Amino acid sequence: MKTGTVRSAMVAGAALISVGLTGCGGTDELPGAEGLEGDPLVIGVIMDTSGTASFYSEQAVEMIEYAAEATNTGEFPVALQGLFGEGSRGILDRPVKIVTEDDGSDPNRAVQAARKLIAAGAEAIISTSGSASALQSRIVCEEEKIPCIAPYSSSGAIVQQPNAGYMFTIAPNSTVQGASFSGIFKENGYETYAIVGDSSPTSAAVADLYKAAFDDAGLQMVAREVVPVGSTDATAQVSRVRSANPDVVFDSFAALSEEGLFYKSAGDSLDGIARWGNNGLITSDEPAKVAGPDIEGVKTLDVRSIENAYGVEVQDAFEKAHPDIDYLSWTTICNWEAFMVLKHAFEEVGSTDGPDVVAEIEGLKDFPSVLGPPGYTTSFSADNHNGSSSKALVPVVLEADGSIALADDETIPD
Numbered sequence: 550m551k552t553g554t555v556r557s558a559m560v561a562g563a564a565l566i567s568v569g570l571t572g573c574g575g576t577d578e579l580p581g582a583e584g585l586e587g588d589p590l591v592i593g594v595i596m597d598t599s600g601t602a603s604f605y606s607e608q609a610v611e612m613i614e615y616a617a618e619a620t621n622t623g624e625f626p627v628a629l630q631g632l633f634g635e636g637s638r639g640i641l642d643r644p645v646k647i648v649t650e651d652d653g654s655d656p657n658r659a660v661q662a663a664r665k666l667i668a669a670g671a672e673a674i675i676s677t678s679g680s681a682s683a684l685q686s687r688i689v690c691e692e693e694k695i696p697c698i699a700p701y702s703s704s705g706a707i708v709q710q711p712n713a714g715y716m717f718t719i720a721p722n723s724t725v726q727g728a729s730f731s732g733i734f735k736e737n738g739y740e741t742y743a744i745v746g747d748s749s750p751t752s753a754a755v756a757d758l759y760k761a762a763f764d765d766a767g768l769q770m771v772a773r774e775v776v777p778v779g780s781t782d783a784t785a786q787v788s789r790v791r792s793a794n795p796d797v798v799f800d801s802f803a804a805l806s807e808e809g810l811f812y813k814s815a816g817d818s819l820d821g822i823a824r825w826g827n828n829g830l831i832t833s834d835e836p837a838k839v840a841g842p843d844i845e846g847v848k849t850l851d852v853r854s855i856e857n858a859y860g861v862e863v864q865d866a867f868e869k870a871h872p873d874i875d876y877l878s879w880t881t882i883c884n885w886e887a888f889m890v891l892k893h894a895f896e897e898v899g900s901t902d903g904p905d906v907v908a909e910i911e912g913l914k915d916f917p918s919v920l921g922p923p924g925y926t927t928s929f930s931a932d933n934h935n936g937s938s939s940k941a942l943v944p945v946v947l948e949a950d951g952s953i954a955l956a957d958d959e960t961i962p963d
Contacts, residue, residue, distance in 0.1 A: 579617075579621060579644045579645070579646055580614070580617070580618040580621060581617075581618040581619070581620075581621030581622035582621040582639065582644035582645075584638075585621060585638055585639045585642070585643065585644040586642075586643075587642065587643040587644070588643065589643060589644045589645065589646035590639070590640045590641060590643045590644070590645050590646070590672055590895070590901065591645075591646050591647075591648055591669065591670040591671045591672060592613070592617070592645060592646070592647055592648075592671060592672065592673050592674070592675065592888070592891065593647075593648050593649070593650065593663075593666030593667070593669065593671030593673070593674040593675070594610055594613055594647060594648070594649045594650075594666075594674070594675050594676075594677060595649075595650055595651075595652050595659060595662045595663065595666070595674060595675070595676040595677065595678050595682065595686055596609070596610050596649050596650070596651055596652070596677050596678060597651065597652060597653055597654045597677070597678040597679065597682070598651050598653070599651070599653045599654075600652075600653040600654025600655065600678070600679065600749075601654045601679055601747075601749045601751060601752075601778070601803045601804045601805070602654045602677070602678045602679040602682075602751070602803070603654070604805050604832060604833035604835050604878075605677075605832040605833055605878045605880045605881070606654075606677040606678055608874065608877075608878055608880075608881050609677035609700075609701075609878075609880055609881055609883075609884045610647075610649060610677055610884075611867075611871060611874075611881075612867060612881045612882070612884040612885055613647060613675055613677070613884045613885075613887075613888055614647050615867055615870060615871075615885075616884070616885050616888035616889065617645040617646070617647050617888065620638070620639060620640065620645055620888070620892060621638060621639055621644055621645055622638065623636065623637055623638035623639075625637070626859055626862045626863060626866075627858075627859070627862070628858075628859035628862075628917040629889060629917060632893065632917065633892070633893075633896075637896075640891075640892050640895050640896065641895055641896060641899070641900070641901070648666060648669050648670075648671060650662035650663075650665050650666050652678050652682050652686075654678050654679040654681070654682055654749070654751065654803075655682065656681045656682050656684065656685040656750060657685070658682075659676070659678060659681075659682035659683070659685045659686040660685050660686060660688065660689055662686065663686040663689035663690065663697075664689055667689070667693050667695060671695065672695070672696075672895075672901040672903075673695060673696045673697065673698070673891050673895075673901075673906070674686070674690060674695060674696075674697040674698075675697070675698050675699075675700065675884060675887050675888070675891075676697065676698070676699040676700075676702065677700070677880075677884065679702075679749070679750075679751035679803055680699070680702040680703050680704035680707060680751045680754055680755060680803075681704075681749070681750035681751040681754055682751075683699035683702045683704070683707050683716070684704060684706060684707055684754070686699075687699075687707060687712055687713060687715065687716035688712045690715040690716055691712045691713075691714050691715050691716075693903075694715060694903035694904055694907075695715060695903050696715055696717070696891065696894070696903055696906045696907050696910065697715055697716045697717070698716070698717045698718065698719065698887040698890065698891065699716065699717075699718050700718065700719040700720060700880070700883035700884050700886065700887040701718070701719065701720040701879075701880040701883040701884075702718055702722065703720075703722055703723045703726070703755050703758075703827060703828075703829070704722065704723055704751075704754050704755060704758060705722045705723045705724030705725075705727075705758055705935070706754065706758065707722070708722070708933070708934035708935050713934060714907070715903065715907055716934060717887075717890075717910060717929065717934045717935070717936065718934065718935045718936070718937075719883045719886050719887050719890070719920070719927065719935075719936055719937065720852055720879075720880075720883045720920065720937055720941070721850075721852065721935075721937040721938070721939065721941050721942055722935050722937070723755055723758040723759055723762070723827075724758070724762070724935070725935065725937055725938065725939055725942075726759075726827070726828070726850060726939075726942065727758060727759050727761070727762025727763070728762060728766075728939065729850060729939045729942050729961045730759070730762070730763070730799070730825065730850070731762050731763055731765070731766035731768065732766075732961055732962035733825075733944070733959055733960070733961060733962070734763070734766070734768060734796075734797055734825075735766055735767070735768075735962075736960070736962055737797075737823070738796075739768065739796035739797045739823065740768065740769060740796055741768065741769045741770070741771045741793075741794075741795045741796050741797075742763055742768050742769070742770055742771070742795050742796065742797045742798070742799055743770065743771055743772035743773065743774065743790045743793055743795040743797075743798045743799070744756050744759065744760060744770065744772075744773045744774070744798075744799050744800075744801055745773075745774045745775075745776065745786060745790060745798060745799075745800050745801070745802070745811055746774075746775060746776070746800065746801035746802050746803070747775065747776050747777070747778050747802050747803060747804040747807045747808070748775055748776070748777045748778050748804075749778055749803045749804055751803035752775075752801050752802055752803040752804065753775075755801045755803065755827060755829075756773070756801035759799060759801055759827070760773075763799075771793040771794070771795050772789060772790050772792075772793035772795060774786040774789055774790055776802075776804075776807045776810065776811055777807075778804045778807060779807075780807055780810060781810070782810070782814060783807070783810050783811045783813075783814035783815075784814045786811065786814075787811065787814050787815045787818055787819070788818075790819070790822075791818055791819060791822075794822070795822060796822070796823065797822065797823040797824070797825060798819060798822055798823070798824050798825070799825050799826070799827075800824075800825070800826040800827065800830070801827055802826070802827070802829060802830075802836075803829060805829065805832070805833050805835040805836050805839075806835055806836075806839055808826070808829070808830060808835075808836040808839075809835060809836035809837065809838065809839025809840040809844070810839055810840075811840075812824075812836070812839075812840035812843045812844050812847060813839055813840045813841060813843050815843065816843055817843075823848075824846060824847045824848065825847070825848050825849060826847055826848075826849045827849065828849045828850050828851065828852070828879065830847065830849045830947070831849060831851060831878070831879055831945070831947075831953060832878045832879065832880050833876060833878055834875075834876040834951050837947060837950075837951025838951065842949040842950075844947045844949070844951060845947060845948055845949040846946060846947070847946070847947045848944060848945065848946045848947075848956050848959065849944075849945060849947075850942040850943065850944055850945070850961075851879055851942070851943045851944075851945045851953065852879050852883075852920045852921060852941050852942060852943070853879055853882065853920065853943070854920075854921055854922045854923070854925075854943060856922055856923050857918075857919065857920070857921060857922060857923050857925070858923070859917060859918070859919055860882060860918075860919035860920065863882060863885050863919050864877060864882055864919075867881070867882075867885075882919050882920070883919075883920070885919055886916075886918060886919050886920065886927065889916075890910060890913065890916060890927070890936075891906075893913070893916070894906045894909040894910045894913070897909050910929055911929050911930055911931045911934075912929075912930075913927070913928060913929050913936075914926075914928045914929075915927075915928060916928065916936070918941070920937070920941045921940055921941035921942075921943075922940070922943075925940055925941055939961055942961055943955065944956040944959035944960070944961065
């Protein structure tokens with residue numbers, strides 16, 4: 550099986566979570582819920598089946614459903630067994646039910662999707678769609694006082710006020726990553742940069758945030774190019790970037806086919822210019838499939854470590870339950886953590902009261918994390934609704950076949 554995991558020997562001997570995903574049916578047929586009583590606790594999921602986030606959103610939903618089944622059966626990884634206690638099943642001893650709404654990565658539809666999920670009884674919402682969608686759906690979360698998590702959304706604006714009081718993120722966002730990318734670029738002696746993205750709202754928002762980070766670090770932008778979604782050629786954009794002759798090209802693509810198209814169109818014409826991408830590059834093998842061997846040498850930041858036994862245990866068990874998956878995105882595992890943060894918060898509060906649950910998450914410190922190296926943990930505060938830090942990030946490089954390897958020549962400055 551080909552996965553998006555950094556190439557190396559995986560940690561052996563980790564105990565597997567032995568549940569299998571069967572999907573979520575009616576209240577009497579919730580996977581793993583046999584013997585649990587009470588009305589199901591509903592967690593809503595905003596997904597994308599047709600837009601720019603569809604390459605990774607559907608796999609993310611499978612992970613959330615998998616986490617719900619593991620929670621219903623009470624089969625938790627070693628790292629969580631002590632936290633939840635012996636015999637813990639469901640949330641608040643209630644079976645968990647997952648309901649979904651598709652927004653197509655359309656910010657306007659995201660608002661409608663959030664309202665539909667709340668009408669269906671959702672006590673919390675996890676957004677697996679694009680960042681632009683999460684920016685809009687968070688308004689509904691705030692209005693309805695429903696805790697919401699956009700686990701891997703890259704836009705730092707999602708957790709910035711106004712309208713961010715009920716929204717959280719798990720993975721390092723553009724604010725954290727922007728500082729890390731900037732540190733690497735400065736350490737490498739780069740002075741100028743170009744940004745290339747696509748015409749989607751998510752790509753534009755991400756590009757703006759990274760531009761701000763690079764500019765704050767003293768880097769100078771010499772070109773900014775957009776590849777329209779649906780394009781079949783990006784030669785013109787490549788030519789203009791080449792003419793600008795930046796020290797580094799940074800891609801802010803959200804549309805993964807167009808991302809691959811850019812590198813395919815570039816071929817070797819960008820030789821001598823460092824190429825880095827936001828980590829949407831490794832949410833799917835689509836960019837590498839489109840670009841072919843021209844993807845070789847492009848670098849980004851991953852959040853997975855083969856030395857994190859908890860993370861490896863969850864990934865291995867998920868892959869065992871889903872043998873049809875041939876590429877495991879880094880975004881997928883973030884959804885496991887989001888689900889477990891919600892379970893912990895609901896149970897610490899002892900109810901589903903939105904304001905109390907949000908306050909509990911804001912006070913969460915050193916929560917066991919599937920991300921980053923061993924010992925890395927997730928922590929929030931009232932002033933910081935992104936639970937990550939740069940310590941979760943690992944520089945990686947894509948090889949000609951699309952596989953991912955550690956970028957041993959790159960380090961993230963402290």
